[in-house]
Amino acid sequence: MDVETxxxxxxxxxxxxxxxxxxxxxxxxxxGPTIPDMILAVDCISYDLSLFMALLAIYFRSSFLIVxxxxxxxxxxxxxxxxxxxxxxxxxxx
Amino acid sequence: MALIAGxxxxxxxxxxxxxxSIGLLRFPNFFVRLHAATVGTIGGAAYPLLGVALIAxxxxxxxxxxxxxxxxxxxxxxxxxxxxxxxxxxxARAAHRSRLPVEPKVCDLLEEDRGGRE
Numbered sequence: 001m002d003v004e005t006x007x008x009x010x011x012x013x014x015x016x017x018x019x020x021x022x023x024x025x026x027x028x029x030x031x032g033p034t035i036p037d038m039i040l041a042v043d044c045i046s047y048d049l050s051l052f053m054a055l056l057a058i059y060f061r062s063s064f065l066i067v068x069x070x071x072x073x074x075x076x077x078x079x080x081x082x083x084x085x086x087x088x089x090x091x092x093x094x
Numbered sequence: 095m096a097l098i099a100g101x102x103x104x105x106x107x108x109x110x111x112x113x114x115s116i117g118l119l120r121f122p123n124f125f126v127r128l129h130a131a132t133v134g135t136i137g138g139a140a141y142p143l144l145g146v147a148l149i150a151x152x153x154x155x156x157x158x159x160x161x162x163x164x165x166x167x168x169x170x171x172x173x174x175x176x177x178x179x180x181x182x183x184x185x186a187r188a189a190h191r192s193r194l195p196v197e198p199k200v201c202d203l204l205e206e207d208r209g210g211r212e
Contacts, residue, residue, distance in 0.1 A: 003097065004155045010101055017108045021138075024115035028127075036124050036189040040131045043181065044118065047139035047174055048111060054146040054167050055104070063159040066166030069143075073173045080181030084188035 011059045018052055039083045046076035097152035103145025110137030123196050124189055128182055135178040143171035 022045060029041035050069040057065035086092055114134020121127045147167035150160045190204065 003153060007097075007149060007153060010104075014104065014108055017112060021108075021111040021115040021134075024112075024119050025134075028115075028118050034124060034189075034194055036185055036194065037127060039185060040124075040127060040182075041118065043178075044114065044131050044134045044138075047135045047178065050170055050174070051107065051139045051142050051146070054143055054163070054170065057159075057163050057166075058146065058150055058153065058156065061156055061159060063162035063166075066163050066170070069170045070166060070173065073139075073170050073177065077173075077177035077181050080177075080185055084181075084184035087188040087192045 007058060011055050014055070018048065022048060035083070035087065039079065043076045043080060046072050046079075096148045100145040100148030100150075100152065103148065104142045107138050107142025107145065110134065110141075111139075114138055122198050124194055125186065125196065128186055132178070132182055135174065135182075140171050140174040140178070143167045143174065147171070 025041050025045050025048070029038055029045070032038040032041060050072040053065050053069040053072070057063065057069075082092060110133055114130050114132075114137070117130025117133065118127050121130055144167070147164040150156060150163040150167065153160055156163065196202070
C-alpha cells in the first residue's frame with residue numbers, strides 16, 4: 001500500500017469519529033442550560049472543524065482550505081472574548 | 095517516520111475529541127464542563143494539527159501544496175495553543191462574575207471573598 005492510499009483510507013476512517021463527536025457537541029449546544037455552555041460548545045465545534053478542514057485539505061489536495069482553518073480558530077477566540085465581555089458588563093464596548 | 099508520527103497524533107486527537115465531547119455532555123455544571131472542553135480543544139485540535147502538518151510533509155503526491163498545508167496547520171496549531179486557554183479563562187471569569195448558578199456546589203471561596211450571596 002503506497003502513501004497516497006494509506007492517507008486517503010485513514011482520513012475516510014477517521015471521518016465517522018469526527019462526526020460522532022460533532023453530534024455530541026451539537027447536542028450540548030442545543031441542550032445547554034446556560035449561555036456559557038453554548039459558547040463552550042460552539043468553541044469546541046469551531047476548533048474541531050478547523051482540524052477537520054486541515055484533513056480535508058490533504059484529502060482534496062487543495063491548499064486553499066487551510067485558510068478557512070486559520071480563520072475558524074481566530075473566530076472562536078473572538079467569540080469567547082466578546083461573549084465574556086457581554087456577560088460581565090452587558091455591553092460590548094464602544 | 096514523519097507519516098507514522100502524524101497518523102498517531104491524529105488518532106490521539108480523535109480519541110481526545112470523543113472523550114471531550116462525552117465529558118461536555120455528561121458533566122454536571124459549567125465549571126466542570128470547562129475541563130472537558132479543554133481536553134477537546136488542546137488534545138483534540140492543537141496536537142492533531144501538528145500531526146496534519148507532519149502528514150502533509152510526508153505526502154509527496156501533494157506537490158507544492160504540501161508546504162502551504164504544513165505551514166497553515168502549524169500556524170493554526172500555534173493559534174489554538176495560544177487562544178484556547180485565554181478564551182476559556184475569560185469565559186470562566188465572566189461566568190463566575192455574572193453569578194452563574196452552579197448546581198452541585200461544595201464550596202466557593204472566591205464568592206465568599208467578594209462578599210457573595212452567603
